[in-house]
Amino acid sequence: MPQQKAVIIGAGIAGIATAIRLAVKGYAVNVYEANGYPGGKLSEFEQSGYRFDAGPSLFTMPQYVDELFALAGKNPANYFTYQKLDVVCKYFYEDGTRLSAYADTKQFAEEIETQTGEPATAVIKHLANSRDIYSITNHVFLERSLHRLKTYLRWDTIRSIFRFPQIDPFRTMHKANASGFKDKRVVQFFDRYATYNGSNPYQAPATLNVIPHLEHHFGAYFPDGGMYSITKSLVKLAEELGVKFYYNYKVDEIVVINGKAKGIRAKGENVLADVVVSNMDIWFTYNRLLSKHPQLHPKKTLNQERSSSALIFYWGIKKQFPLLDLHNIFFSADYKAEFKHIWQQQDIYHDPTVYLNISSKLKPDDAPDGCENWFVMINVPANNGQDWERLITDARTNIIAKLSRLLGEDLPPLIVNESILDPRSIESRTSSYKGSIYGTSSNNQFAAFLRHANQSSKVEGLYFCGGSVHPGGGIPLCLLSAKIVSGVIN
Template sequence: MKKNCIVIGSGFASLSAACYLAKDGWNVSVYEKNDSLGGRASQFVKGGFTFDMGPSWYWMPDIFDKFFADFNKKTSDYYQLDKLSPAYKIFFSDDIITIGDSMDKICVEFERIESGSSKELKKFIREAQINYDIAINKIVLRPGLSPLELVTKETILKVDQFFKTISSQVRKRFKNPKLISTLEFPVLFLGAKPSKTPSFYSFMNFADFGLGTWHPKGGMYEVIKAMQNLAIELGVTMHTSMPIDKILVSNGKATGVSSGGKIFNADVILSGADYHHSESLLEQKYRQYSEEYWDKKVFAPSSLLFYIGFDTKLKNVEHHNLFFDTDFELHAKEIYDNPQWPSNPLFYANFPSITDTSMAPKDCETGFFLVPIATNLEDTQDLRDQYFELIMNRFELRTGQNIRNNIIFKEIFCVNDFKERYNSYKGNAYGMANTLTQTAFLRPNLRSKKVTDLYFTGQLTVPGPGVPPALISGKLVSELIIKDN
């Protein structure tokens, strides 16, 4: 007889797990609290403008390819994928670095900034590629149950890289601060300072320079729609606008969930919702981790986000743009070391309609601005407005254009919204940081240690933050569930 699994949440990890379990013959039901699927990868549409509310970088295309291949499908069965050229621009106070769509183009740009740097860059990326192969084909495919999972003949040779930092390794090879910032940027996706991130994670630099930056036509939400369609093809049922208020446990075994006074029973419960929130749905005695545990963990930043519709095409920008025209170190300290609203923040600006005209009306631009900030900050309208002015001033200065009069509308999303919409712990945007003491088996478990048949997936557990890791997390937990049952 088929077994039943209830999946709480519908982000990348939840949908991934739902597909793998359904493929194995399970009856799978997904329950989402919001009115549309996707979790933090939601979509916002207004007046012909389309915004990805969360992830907007499509990196590691091989991970997406592998996911769909597991179901004898291809990404092209569901969405069109284009490689961005250039991948992105980085604005500094006195220069702009353009990251091209090939190593040759990137090497030329590095040489322009620092003579002889291209030789070091090629060596660095070759080593990063070896790390990528070990990470993606060995380490991340393990469920984080034991420290021995990290011990392979490949990782033994790399053990020193778990105790050195990205920052130290980059600074050993490159002297120009702009190139250092360019190479330290990708680990920000892992949610920690480069000076706290093991140098093994240089594999993110290979993901960036080696594999390139891509864009699914219509935006990242097309991937969510693809996974939803695949899940439905496999027999998964979807329920939206159904927040779960309790995980039911009987004699130490998860037996179901309740939503709005109704009870839904299942053989296995899997939560892809925020891990801290998921445990709050249990009686105290069934929770694995205390409030003190969560409070001591290093969380990836939250974000202040502006979604803006412009009635004109913008100049001097690309699809992805990073504004590193202020003090990188100071901003990092104001996120991690001394949490406060940043005095002069770095920020990111995304204009997908530059390469994908389907995402904005004709002669208009879809704009998404992101300021990384510490978690759990005070979030008021005054602060949101203050930072909007600060960001717009810098954007207009660096790109040489006045755009405020071209704003049709703007929507703002910040700490309070992350808490309310996603039940996000302290309003974090990206989950728990991948520091040395929060890697692999040192992260919260995929399987509950206190409740039988209760499992977790997503960015707070194994393997960590980011969209490709979320796809892998869903696969890992599904394999664990299948093995246990």
């Protein structure tokens, strides 16, 4: 029997992981990537002696990366190493409060009590609830397709269904947190986790309170070569398994004949395959690659609310700040107003919450001696035609003023170089519709069920992976989407 062929559209992290899994299953796998590099959002660049991880900067659930090497019979440590963080993130509030989010649960709860007066027992209780939500949802919502009958016939799924009220789907995340904590700073701290999948804590279901468990149980990590080493190590593994990557190779069409995916069309030629997997955003998959087949388009899914996007400033800073850590958050004084601007007004609040990542804290050669590489990000709305030049200019001014005030330092003279990534460039570089980072938002209590499936119900041999489909965005979920796809392909 001839070897079966698989074509993967897009070399994002999910596309690479799918390629590895299918190669292990015996497929001949070709990956076609429009950019000249792999990784999608998980890429890197350099400017004037400073190296930056361009996209995701928080690394959790490393077991899903290690699993790919083990699956291929390789020792993960020979390809990819990482270190666990003792402090996940440092937090700065406008009232002067500072928190260190220790990885150790007991130490973290005591830190909360010391800095805010919120009882440590309340924090422990909240994290226990987070653990329970994870135990109910993990094997059902994250590791399996929600669109196959046999998922619901499993005993662990049935048990999870009986425990459904425990995942708290009918309250918003904010209401749940406000009922569990008295201190507004602690409520704001736990509300922030909604932004991990581009959602609004004042709308998203309290089920998202599962996210703290990922940090405070499994921990947060830093890859020894920076975040892009995840991409590089997995590409190396894939190539060793025989996967072929074609860069600067834009796919124009998924070829569908008589209800079956037969391959792709790119650069004027047809590439035949038994299986086609799209790692492209689901909106562009249908509207670009399946434009000849409008009857296949899931219009309700494609019209769902998009997740938030990001505005990122990459700054080379000619000074070091001992006060700062790898991950740092500078909170807005009015969180509700900030989210109202993002979601209702579709613009940027004058006092945004600022995330600051400095990989040179743990990888010193990412910046010149005595300097730091600052990845400065705020959450912003998806691109709906706003005046981004004005928004970027105003946001830059407000961010610099905020950081200068809270750090007691005049920042402008310290910024020696700058690059900017906004929703428009996120869309153009990564084919993320409207620049939304996580596909559709999770501002609906049924969002987990409304995400696009990993397998087409209308086209035989067509599959989907990545952050715009089930189970969602972010590195761990993208890797799980690859696992699900591999599981449903024979």
